[in-house]
Amino acid sequence: MKTRPNYLAGVGSFLWLLVVAIPLYVMISGTFQTRAEFGDNGPLAFPTSFTLQNYVDAIASGFGRYFLNTVIVTVGVVAIVLLLVPPLSYAIVRSQSRAASFVFRFFLLGLAIPAQAVIVPVFYLINTVGLYDNLVGVILPTAAFALPICTLILSGTMRDITGELYEAMAMDGASPARAFFRLVLPLSKGGLSTIAVFSALQAWNGFLFPLILTQSENTRVVTLGLFNFQTQYGINIPGLLAAVTLSMVPVLLVYLFARRALVQGLMGAGGK
Amino acid sequence: MTVLATSRRPAPGGSPVSRPARSGASSVGRPGFIWALPATIFFALFALVPLAAVAVLSFTSWSGLGDPRFVGFENWETLMADPVMLKSLWLSLLFIVLGVVTQTPLSILLGVWAAGNQRNRAVLSAIYFIPLLLSSAAISVLWRALLDPNFGIPGQLSWLFGDGNLLGTQSGAIGVLIFVGMWQFTPFHTLIYQGAARGIPHVLYQAAEIDGAGRVRQFFAITLPQLRNTAITSIILMVVGGLTTFETVLILTNGGPGTDTTITAFYMYQEAFQSFDFGVGSAIALVLVIVATAISLVVVKVSGYDKMNSSLEGL
Structure with missing residues (x-):
């Protein structure tokens, strides 16, 4: 039913994609950072280190x-x-x-x-x-x-x-x-x-x-x-x-x- | 898709058993009522009986220990004189209205877009739906962490968020709750509209194209009117959902600052399970049921949904 691409809708849906994806990105990337690094660099920064300690902590808490x-x-x-x-x-x-x-x-x-x-x-x-x-x-x-x-x-x-x-x-x-x-x-x-x-x-x-x-x-x-x-x-x-x-x-x-x-x-x- | 198409039919007013008459006088595959009995009893025990019981309990005083004691209209008098209760009703109404006006246009646009046949659509839709799979608890904990005044996104983007304590003011807290509600529920409503938009007959668009209607004109003249029934369903779900929002309020704001986001559903929980005043809690629960039913009936009445038989009216 749609023959021409709908650029307006495409842009809109891309924006909403960012709204959905950014929090999920912050969530995942945050889990692999140490508390100190996360606190210093802020949630939106790219991680510079890698640790699984947070998962260990979470599992250890029950x-x-x-x-x-x-x-x-x-x-x-x-x-x-x-x-x-x-x-x-x-x-x-x-x-x-x-x-x-x-x-x-x-x-x-x-x-x-x-x-x-x-x-x-x-x-x-x-x-x-x-x-x-x-x-x-x-x-x-x-x-x-x-x-x-x-x-x-x-x-x-x-x-x-x-x-x-x-x-x-x-x-x-x-x-x-x-x-x-x-x-x-x-x-x-x-x-x-x-x-x-x-x-x-x-x-x-x-x-x-x-x-x-x-x-x-x-x-x-x-x-x-x-x-x-x-x-x-x-x-x-x-x-x-x-x-x-x-x-x-x-x-x-x-x-x-x-x-x-x-x-x-x-x-x-x-x-x- | 078949689920959508077939399950829409027995909408209010349409009797489901009047249809299969076409299979003639055959008595095979005509189970007796007994087949429905176990599920009906089970459901009645946990939903219908409690619904009646909540009405009875609203006239009693009970702290969780011993037996409920009949107190007449005492709980209702308490509630009517309670400023927090009145405020909670206004807040609930505000939540519902803001939820509907933010989620409806967005999910219609996304749903109609996702119903098309672009190449990247499938991938994007798969990501859109992720929030739908997560528990309200997980979403609330996630957003609470993301919005932490010291370690969260507002702290990093202070040019945008000021001091970053979004949950510290009433307007900020309401804004956050509405936004998180949008983040969580837009995918669901998008999905509903997507299904409905796919079901719109192509001939309508072909006819419009012959008449020279452009894309915008087609959207307003064909797509929107055809989505009317879907919109009513979606809005009713938003109303009931907004009215019963609970986890997000508990985890994100705990009803605060003060009682500034204490909506009725949360107030019910506080009165019943934190103040252990189950009588008053029951009275509030009954108010919730009445308000939810009333609003849904009004939406159905105003929209004329109860008089429609087909979702393809006028075709």
């Missing part, structure tokens, strides 16, 4: 443990999402009962409920069942809040499965369960990987639920570790930047290998 906790939370959330969302989306797309239509509206409504709005009762609930300061207590609400968007994304994928395919299965006299496992799941692989990556990202980056529902160092996740690191060693900027960089590495790796799934999920998130 980030290994925080990573493990975050991985546990992420795996738990993705498992719950992959267990609950496919049957739900299947029912939403294919069920003829009125209840299923109602459920879809219910989840659309759920999209609009901010976690902050329910954090006090969730805190009460988790406390009452004795899961305070326990990673399970973080996993459950995080997974619940990932459900609406994942349902929306997966229902979109499942809607693309044509009625003819179901009719072909009807010839074999298949039950709904058989159709689900033999037809719907295999044809929804793209959507399934999208919701897996998407809910993993939400879990990895989650902050509010861990902040409210955990307390001790044994249950601290990476995002809370960063916050804590900042309050305690805010003056050690290269160390802080190293911690931030470490927290991003897994996500950037996923981005590298699953970019398509992620971008589609995010587009779906907006396109509701």
